[in-house]
Amino acid sequence: MRNGTLAAFITRNVSIRWYVPVAFVVLGVLLYFFPNDTVKDALGYRGFLLSFLYFSFYWIALASSWNMLTGYAGYFSFGHGAFYGIGAFTAAILITRSGWPYLLTLPIAGLAASLFGLFVGFVVFRMRQLRGELFGLLTLAVSFVVASIAANSDAIDGGQGQNVRPSQLATPEFLGSFSEMMFRVGVVVALATIFASYLIYRSRLGRGLFAIQDDEMVAEGLGVPTFRYKMMAFGLSTFFAGVVGGMHVPQIGFVTVESVFGLNVPLLVILMSLLGGRRHWMGPVIGAFVINTLDTALQRSGGLDAFGLALSGTFINELVIGLLLIVMILFVPGGLYERLERRIIPAFVVGALVAALQGIFVGGRITQQFMVIELFVIALLLIPEKYYAPIGGRFELHLGEKHTRNIPVETT
Amino acid sequence: MAQAIASGILTGGLYGIIAIGITLNWGMMRVINLAHFSFSFLAAYFTYQITVDTGIDPFLTLFVTIPLFFIFGVALQWFFETFEIEDFMSLLVTFGMFLIFESIMRERWTADFRTLSSTEVAYKTEALRVLGLSLTVTRLAVFLVAIAISLGIWIFLNRTYAGKALRAISQDRAIASAYGVNHRQMALLLGGIAGASAAIAGAFIAVIFVLRPDGATDLIGFIFAVVILGGLGNTAGAFMAGIFIGVVQNVTGFTSLGPGFAPLITFLVLIFGLLLRPEGLFTGIDTWLAKMLSGRQT
Amino acid sequence: MKFSRRVLFFVLIVSIAVLGIVPVSAQDGECDEPxxxxxxxxxxxxxxxxxxxxxxxxxxxxxxxxxxxxxxxxxxxxxxxxxxxxxxxxxxxxxxxxxxxxxxxxxxxxxxxxxxxxxxxxxxxxxxxxxxxxxxxxxxxxxxxxxxxxIGLNTHITTPRIIFDAVTSVEDPPETIAFVVNQFPGTQNLAFGNDVLEPGGAVLIAEEEYGMEVVVNVEFPTGTTDFGPIAQQIADADPDFLWVGAIGVDANNLLEALDALDYRPRGHFYLWPAPGPLLALGDLSDGAMSVTLFEPFEPFLSNxxxxxxxxxxxxxxxxxxxxxxxxxxxxxxxxxxxxxxxxxxxxxxxxxxxxxxxxxxxxxxxxxxxxxxxxxxxNNYGEDLTKIKQIQDGQWVVVWPPEYATEGFEVVYPVR
Missing domain, CATH: 3.40.50.2300 (Response regulator)
Known part of the structure; x- marks a missing residue:
């Protein structure tokens, strides 16, 4: 598509404010320079912060990509791991067997995943019965099939795995050392995914998807091209999943069927999107950041040895994540973002206070500091509305109109 | 090949037993209960532990585990009822429970492989010879018990007042309660039955399989395939589908493809099943059973 | 005015991030700290x-x-x-x-x-x-x-040779062999070789260098618990020697599945079994062979x-x-x-x-x-130091090469 028509297409179908793309670009530029030595010395952080933030970007991009179909259209996919894995293996094979430079493999990884996604969508989205749980199980079955093919095919894995060594990446010098390079690639991929998710949210496509989520029959009656919209959302969702899979290859290093097709990816992205709230583009971003922090921090917590119980860090980690999931679904089904939007000032105050107190009195690992801050803010957000409203209501910001997703669907 | 089919039929019985609990909850109460897998494995660990500690026969532990897991099942169902957890929400909530149970099992029994060896269960590798086929007694038992359970539950649902009431609820809750069916009580009963079936499955898992805290994860895919192919809420269908999947797996493992291809074939079957007959492949067994058992279906 | 809210949100995130970063003093290289x-x-x-x-x-x-x-x-x-x-x-x-x-x-x-x-x-x-x-x-x-x-860079060639040297050192060496290999990188390399170095792998070496006939060659995924179908293939083919390229308790499960068919292998080798559980099988695992680098006997104890x-x-x-x-x-x-x-x-x-x-x-x-x-x-490997051990009289003993054999023991084949 020529530039003129693309711009025309976007202005016609997408309604966004000018400052949002600007904000994305500014944020991208700021983050790009974050790993520079001068910045690093000025802030005095350890190299691990880059790696931790890279993982945050990675999960944010993955959760956002999943949310493009599931959050907006309500089609729960349990098969996101398949598309992520296809991306990872595509990139790994191109690097190890064909000697491609790492960065060039990313779009191919995305396209490969997307092609397969569109194929699955083409078959499945035509079947009206395959909604809800059945769609979820079908996508799960698809991911098992893909994993099984990969495990049994010598051309892909054949049980031997693909080892991508740092020396094979051939990334340009200016991206810096390995962790700086991964951080920068992570920034770009994550911001691109979030921006795409934002564009869909603000576009006619997004409104159509939300109509499908609310009632597919009604949406169809109103003239929403449901099949085409679902295909577009799934195509984009799987494309970004594939790109993220490809992006993560150097970080995994040793790509095996178990490491990329496991249930870990689909389960965590679901958890992240639900925690943050899947009806808004910011939801998965928040959810992914929080879960990644908890995971990383609790991993290193060394467990609990008190009250006659000796509990390992891994145990507490899983326990907290499991409980969080149950509590969120039962009490805050809309996710954290919804509440955060309305309690932004108290959340900011609590967060800053806890951060400052920790800085002064506690110190310690950066991930654990993040975790404590987040847990305090989440605790504030979990206070039920009826107890919160009398006190916290005073601090509500009434700056903009509330943008719920009940915008009427434009008919074509 | 005949041997592979025979072993497949027997193994399929275990899939059937586990799937029955899932399909009951899903079909009748619209609860997709992932915690059922955890219950089955928890029961297996209980069986293992009691057997190792006391030296009694693993199947005698059923006197403890069946009542215990009946109560667990009722408690879980009470939780679902109280918080009105259904459909997709139930999948996510029970997924949280699944994670918690897995971490509890790992914390208590460690990630070590646990297995009841032939010293604890003398008949573990005993086999009967029938027409040149070798049928392991434990698997034969699984198969027979699976028949008994699925038939029993089928008769319960179709021939008893409580069962009919349950089916009425699953079809239309409002009308059923208008006719005086106590929905809550019935739901708790159903939860209890599902829990008890997990205890039975657990005993067999402990005897036949190697126990790992994350062992349940491997089964989820297969059991869901069984549930879907059998038709939701259809215990007889689940039994048949269990056998079907068992045979598909064993025969694939026996051919030159090897067991590596078993998941591939199984899930391809599931995908085509879903695409062609989303209501299930083995739903016909239901009407057939009704005809067989004197034909007066109510 | 949504702008201000977004800005506020951004400021929140950034300030939390900045406040969370606490400079930690770098440790000095002296022996003050371990x-x-x-x-x-x-x-x-x-x-x-x-x-x-x-x-x-x-x-x-x-x-x-x-x-x-x-x-x-x-x-x-x-x-x-x-x-x-x-x-x-x-x-x-x-x-x-x-x-x-x-x-x-x-x-x-x-x-x-x-x-x-x-x-x-x-x-x-x-x-x-x-x-x-x-x-x-x-x-x-x-x-x-x-x-x-x-184990040497060319372990896919040298290790199979050591194993087959051991089993063919007896009077009546095996002529047919069955391979059961799981889909795990290391076991695959040893059985089938790799596409980086010269061709090798136990299958090729058994056929070409030792003239054995491969009668079964089956792969299975990690995490397999039901070995019935594989056991059936082995029992049907009845090989002289069984190579199990597997890890952990796979060996136990396979042996129990074979036992359910009343089948005992004439000779059997397990790549990396969990040594304790295999020994605990008693009679079933008698004569099982495996690789080792160390057993608590002489001459290892002099190392x-x-x-x-x-x-x-x-x-x-x-x-x-x-x-x-x-x-x-x-x-x-x-x-x-x-x-x-x-x-x-x-x-x-x-x-x-x-x-x-x-x-x-x-x-x-x-x-x-x-x-x-x-x-x-x-790749910083050297000589292949692999030795062969075997379960005899209810314990693991070293049987090959002869100069490392535990005193009073040698390769036993066939087991039955």
Whole structure:
């Protein structure tokens, strides 16, 4: 598509404010320079912060990509791991067997995943019965099939795995050392995914998807091209999943069927999107950041040895994540973002206070500091509305109109 | 090949037993209960532990585990009822429970492989010879018990007042309660039955399989395939589908493809099943059973 | 006015991030603080049953080291994290150990997948990487990785030869062979070779060099619990020799499945079985063969520190309450990896990674598994030190090569 028509297409179908793309670009530029030595010395952080933030970007991009179909259209996919894995293996094979430079493999990884996604969508989205749980199980079955093919095919894995060594990446010098390079690639991929998710949210496509989520029959009656919209959302969702899979290859290093097709990816992205709230583009971003922090921090917590119980860090980690999931679904089904939007000032105050107190009195690992801050803010957000409203209501910001997703669907 | 089919039929019985609990909850109460897998494995660990500690026969532990897991099942169902957890929400909530149970099992029994060896269960590798086929007694038992359970539950649902009431609820809750069916009580009963079936499955898992805290994860895919192919809420269908999947797996493992291809074939079957007959492949067994058992279906 | 809200949100995130960052004073290199060695092990997950041996051995070694003056006169602290048997997590833990904990030295994790993933991290940060149990020899071209599982670069050729030499040393050697191999990188390499080095693998070598006929060749995925169909294939083919390229308790499950068919193999070999459980099968596993680098008998006990390791490991294992407390291959591989690290640091006289690596590349190291000479042309592997052990009279004994055989024992074939 020529530039003129693309711009025309976007202005016609997408309604966004000018400052949002600007904000994305500014944020991208700021983050790009974050790993520079001068910045690093000025802030005095350890190299691990880059790696931790890279993982945050990675999960944010993955959760956002999943949310493009599931959050907006309500089609729960349990098969996101398949598309992520296809991306990872595509990139790994191109690097190890064909000697491609790492960065060039990313779009191919995305396209490969997307092609397969569109194929699955083409078959499945035509079947009206395959909604809800059945769609979820079908996508799960698809991911098992893909994993099984990969495990049994010598051309892909054949049980031997693909080892991508740092020396094979051939990334340009200016991206810096390995962790700086991964951080920068992570920034770009994550911001691109979030921006795409934002564009869909603000576009006619997004409104159509939300109509499908609310009632597919009604949406169809109103003239929403449901099949085409679902295909577009799934195509984009799987494309970004594939790109993220490809992006993560150097970080995994040793790509095996178990490491990329496991249930870990689909389960965590679901958890992240639900925690943050899947009806808004910011939801998965928040959810992914929080879960990644908890995971990383609790991993290193060394467990609990008190009250006659000796509990390992891994145990507490899983326990907290499991409980969080149950509590969120039962009490805050809309996710954290919804509440955060309305309690932004108290959340900011609590967060800053806890951060400052920790800085002064506690110190310690950066991930654990993040975790404590987040847990305090989440605790504030979990206070039920009826107890919160009398006190916290005073601090509500009434700056903009509330943008719920009940915008009427434009008919074509 | 005949041997592979025979072993497949027997193994399929275990899939059937586990799937029955899932399909009951899903079909009748619209609860997709992932915690059922955890219950089955928890029961297996209980069986293992009691057997190792006391030296009694693993199947005698059923006197403890069946009542215990009946109560667990009722408690879980009470939780679902109280918080009105259904459909997709139930999948996510029970997924949280699944994670918690897995971490509890790992914390208590460690990630070590646990297995009841032939010293604890003398008949573990005993086999009967029938027409040149070798049928392991434990698997034969699984198969027979699976028949008994699925038939029993089928008769319960179709021939008893409580069962009919349950089916009425699953079809239309409002009308059923208008006719005086106590929905809550019935739901708790159903939860209890599902829990008890997990205890039975657990005993067999402990005897036949190697126990790992994350062992349940491997089964989820297969059991869901069984549930879907059998038709939701259809215990007889689940039994048949269990056998079907068992045979598909064993025969694939026996051919030159090897067991590596078993998941591939199984899930391809599931995908085509879903695409062609989303209501299930083995739903016909239901009407057939009704005809067989004197034909007066109510 | 949505703008202000967005801005506020952005400010919130940024300020939390900035406030959360607390500058931590850099540690100085003197001996005020202990020398830290970082690493992960699979304390949970499917590798945990064997990884615990490496944890016990590592702790026993570090205690032993500290009792004898530590490293360069400083006490040593081992930070060991749980990688949950996931290579992915292992890699990110090594990243964390290097960039956040800023450990002085590294020790490899357990298991081929984890080691391969962690080695990439070590390579990125140019850290010396001693490792004990990786088996994809042909992949490890990182010049500062030092293996102690000394099986030679061409293990897919040399190890099968040692095994087949052993079983064909008898009067009536096997003529047919069945392969059962799981889909795991190391076992695949040994059975089928790889596409990097010369063709090899046990299947090819059995056929071409030993004239055996391959009657069954079946692969199965890791995590398989039902071995019925495979057992049936073996029983139907009735091979003279059975090669099981599997890990952990797969061997037990297969033997029990064979027993259910009333079938006993005439000769059987298991690549990396869990030694305790296999022994516990009693009669069923009689005559089972496997590879080893160390068993607590002469002549191994004459190796450097071997007696100390056996004594300390057994004591620690009993205290930890693990079921199998015999110090054998796994414990020895771990102990010798620590010996390599110690020798490198003491030899270099500093914690400088390049100095340590250069010392190790130019000096042989005496370990419990023998003398290790790292050959940079062969990915720092050297000679294949594999020996063959067999279950006889209810215990593991070494039977091949003859000069290492436990006194009074030799290869037994056929078993029945």
């Amino acid at each position: 020398i830290t060695v970082g690493g992960s092990l699979s304390l949970t997950g499917f590798l945990a049953p064997t990884a615990i041996i490496h944890e016990i051995t590592g702790r026993a070694y570090v205690d032993f080291l500290n009792e004898n003056g530590g490293l360069l006169g400083c006490p040593v602290e081992w930070i060991v994290l749980d990688d949950e048997s996931s290579p992915d997590l292992s890699a990110s833990l090594y990243e964390q150990l290097i960039t956040e904990d800023e450990v002085d030295l590294l020790m490899g994790p357990y298991g081929t997948g984890n080691i391969t993933a962690a080695m990439n991290v070590a390579a990125r940060h140019q850290m010396v990487f001693p490792q004990h149990t990786a088996s994809l020899t042909y992949v490890y071209d990182y010049e500062w990785q030092f293996p102690s599982w000394f 450097h520190q071997a007696d100390i390791m056996v004594e300390r490991f057994t004591a620690a294992a009993e205290e930890a309450g693990i079921p199998f407390t015999v110090a054998e291959t796994q414990a020895a591989a771990s102990w010798s990896a620590w010996q390599v690290l110690t020798a490198g640091v003491e030899g270099a006289g500093s914690l400088d990674q390049e100095a340590i690596a250069n010392w190790l590349l130019t000096h042989p190291v005496e370990t419990v598994t023998g003398t290790l000479e790292f050959n940079p042309d062969e």
